[in-house]
Amino acid sequence: MSWRRWMVFISLLAFVGGVMFAAGNMLFNDVAGMVGERPVQPEEKAIASPLVGRDTIADIVEKASPAVVKIDTQVKVAGNQWNPFFDDPFFREFFGRPLVPSQPRVQHGMGSGFLISDDGYILTNEHVIQGADEISVTLIGYEEPFPAKVIGADHDLDLAVIKINPPKKMPYLKLGDSGSTKVGEWVIAIGNPYGLDHTVTAGVVSAKGRPITIDDRYYGNLLQTDASINPGNSGGPLLNLQGEVIGVNTAVNAQAQGIGFAIPTSTIKPVLDELIETGKIAHPWMGVHLQEVSPQLAKYSGLEDTDGALVYAVVPSSPADRAGLKTGDIILKIDERKIKNTADVIYALRKKKVGDTITVHLVRQGDRMTLKLKLAERPERLQ
CATH class of the missing domain: 2.40.10.10 (Trypsin-like serine proteases)
Incomplete structure (x- = not known):
């Protein structure tokens, strides 16, 4: 093959290769545009909240542990x-x-x-x-x-x-906003499980607003987490990725692994100053003893289900007594909050203050009615 023919052949190859490259590049850009267009938005959102990197949790623990x-x-x-x-x-x-x-x-x-x-x-x-x-x-x-x-x-x-009376100013933790915490967000628990000082566990918020009862104590609004919480962890902080406390580690489900609970800061903040200044929390009180509604009673009262709380006793001279509540009444709503069981009444009152007036929606022997009730402070003997 002559030199001139060889150069023509090379030129043709270069031309064809250039066309194929250009076409391939255009095709690649089109495909990349189709695939890469959507991840841009999540990346922009991720900037607003902390990402969990190799040292994220370690850095938070290092700063929080002294407190x-x-x-x-x-x-x-x-x-x-x-x-x-x-x-x-x-x-x-x-x-x-x-x-x-x-x-x-x-x-x-x-x-x-x-x-x-x-x-x-x-x-x-x-x-x-x-x-x-x-x-x-x-x-x-x-x-x-x-x-x-x-x-x-x-x-x-x-x-x-x-x-305690420390010799100098001490590091302390800030109470964050548990209300803005989302299910699935990372959290860190620090405490002393089984006497092992400053043990760190991490997990996510598994659920919010969990109600549980332990002995005579009703917890109506707990954070649930899979960060390990064990005996000795009680009272320690549950932290978000900003290093803020969003809950106080409280309990663990002994029958299941990976289920721990913490009291949210939304419960703590409204009462903390009162607890420090007065040594106690004034609890609103109606003056009734309650039990669950049986299917038979629900049918007799004309109710479609067993939702509600049965008043089986009224304390004499209590707010409930003065408001006109009677034994046998079934409380269906307090203000606009529906009452499904006795625990709902407890939680509804925790949202109120001493001196507040509430509207009690009830059924009495099949007749529905509403009563106004002014809450008093629960007597010391009932604490």
Whole structure:
């Protein structure tokens, strides 16, 4: 092949290759435009909220940990004068009373908490310090624990504030907004599970507004998380990715793994100042004893289902008594909140204040009516 023909051949190849490249490039751009057009918007949104990188959680923990404390309690329990076996008449008949009474003993408890001010105020659960004769607080960087005193405590909300006298201004955690927290957002729990100081677990918010009952305590609005919460974690902070507290770790479902609960800051913030200033929380009170509605009673009252709360007793001279509530009434609504069960009444009242007037919608022997009721403060003997 002559040199001239060779150059023509090369030129043709270059031309064809250029056309194919241009066409391929146009096709690539079209496809890339179709595929890449949509991810732009999520990327822009992601800038507004923190992303979980390799060091995100580690950085938050490093900043927050100095404000998280370990709480140890001691409760002096009077020893039983006699062995329980000797309370049985059979044993007393044959063995008589023991000669030596048992000695008083000390029960030890443990939990977590976190500083909410630079002068030593600490937020925790009420059940962590309940009945304690002595409370000591251990902080990072201090060899000796600090003695603490109870500033305020509330059994119903399971919240308590204790205080230490630190030698200097202390790091503390800011209370964030649990209301704006979304299901699926990352959270971090710090505490002392099983006595293991400053253990960190992470997970997501699994649900909001969970109601649970533990013993005589009704929690009506908990955050649910799969971040591990264990005995000793109680009272510790549940943090968002801004390092703000959105809840106080409280309970764990013993029957299921990966289900923990925290009291949200939406419950804490409205009562925190009152708890610190007065040592207690004034709870609104109606003055009724309630139970669930049975299918038979619902049918007798002309109700389609068992939603509601049955008044089985009215406290004399109480707000309910003065308003005209009677035994046998079924409460269907408080203001605009529908009542499905007795727990709903408790939660509805937690949204109110002493002195508020509520409208009670009820059915009495098949007749529907409404009553106005002015809430009073719950008497001390009923606390």
